[in-house]
Amino acid sequence: MKLVAQVKLLATPEQKQVLLATLRKANEACNRMSEYAWENKCFKQFDLHKACYHNIREGFGLASQLIIRCNAKVADSYKLDKATKRTFRPTGSIAYDSRILTFFTKESQISLWTVAGRMKIPFAAGELQKEMLLTQKGECDLCFIGGEFYLMVVCDIVEAPQNETTEFLGVDLGIVQIASDSEGNQYSGEAIRSLRRRMRKLKAGLQHTAKKHGSKSAKRHLQKLRRRQSRFTRWVNHNISRRLVESAAVSGKAIALEDLSGIRERASVMNREMRFELGNWSFDQLKQFVSYKARRAGVPVVLVDP
Structure with missing residues (x-):
């Protein structure tokens, strides 16, 4: 069973500015890819990656894996329909995976890639959330909500055996x-x-x-x-x-x-x-x-x- 653990990042004001800059840069790259996809009717993830990867890498200075995640975000946005050009908010969420984000659950810290390099940030989580984080699997989203940063972490929880009962x-x-x-x-x-x-x-x-x-x-x-x-x-x-x-x-x-x-x-x-x-x-x-x-x-x- 997959559940989402919401983890609040306890970032300093300086770290928040760096995270905001990372969000804006990533979503700007998404908008550039979306513009290319719309103009050239190139909506498949593989084709879009092949066409845009090197230009985005040179023009935006993003990490390779973050560009791949941005590319996936753009391609997924066109899966519903291709009748409207997609645009992305400057502070819209961006996806991280294990190559650009690492959890240190015991220390209540994460290490993630930003435009200013790797950055360690403490997070707030209860015991239940920490237990869930041990089963973290796949991507997680960095979100900016109400002036604070959160990670939406997908966890693969083991289900308990179902009770057999007639009551x-x-x-x-x-x-x-x-x-x-x-x-x-x-x-x-x-x-x-x-x-x-x-x-x-x-x-x-x-x-x-x-x-x-x-x-x-x-x-x-x-x-x-x-x-x-x-x-x-x-x-x-x-x-x-x-x-x-x-x-x-x-x-x-x-x-x-x-x-x-x-x-x-x-x-x-x-x-x-x-x-x-x-x-x-x-x-x-x-x-x-x-x-x-x-x-x-x-x-x-x-x-x-x-």
């Missing part, structure tokens, strides 16, 4: 009660609903200001509020899913979870408030969290008709 912990999903199980436990959604209502009022005022006056400050504040709401929702869903899986594992039961796929399309007659509640209902995220936690714990999960 189930039934889980009913809802908005007022996010989850209610067949043992009588209920997990309230009031904290999330309360936060959404407060955010809704704040966002309405900021959206009006941003639209009427073109305020960049209002737009930045909107992004900050969206991230805050998303983080809190994820935190609540992680806690609920952990408790559900732990409860099923202790009692030796499987989990029977409602399959709510397509519920927004089926619920067509709604007032404005109900559309808001339903549109912000993160039941699919909770299902994903329950599913992967259950696989790690050896707890079977089945989806049932509501």
Whole structure:
């Protein structure tokens, strides 16, 4: 099972500037490759590498392996369709592999290639994340989010053997009660609903200001509020899913979870408030969290008709 460990880099201000310069240089190279691919209708990774590698190496001074990763990024972007020219943000994520990034898990450090040469940077990670990093496999992405740098590391986690059982912990999903199980436990959604209502009022005022006056400050504040709401929702869903899986594992039961796929399309007659509640209902995220936690714990999960 593949999971992504998010690792925060504890870079100094000087290191952040170097990492930013590396991101910008790499994405500039991606844009140059994309321009060539678009003009010459050359979209295959091998052909694009053959045509652009030496020019990019001479013109941008990037490491050989980073150019290969940039080339793959451009080629992958055209796999969906070739009807639109692809452009890349200056601070968009870039991929690293084991040739240009090394983990020192015990020391909580990484060594990665930058435009200023190899650089060692400490990172913050909990014990669970460090355990996951021991199974790190393949590429990881360097991302710039909210003024901080993160590594999204793909880890190959060994799944526990599935328990054989005929008993189930039934889980009913809802908005007022996010989850209610067949043992009588209920997990309230009031904290999330309360936060959404407060955010809704704040966002309405900021959206009006941003639209009427073109305020960049209002737009930045909107992004900050969206991230805050998303983080809190994820935190609540992680806690609920952990408790559900732990409860099923202790009692030796499987989990029977409602399959709510397509519920927004089926619920067509709604007032404005109900559309808001339903549109912000993160039941699919909770299902994903329950599913992967259950696989790690050896707890079977089945989806049932509501």
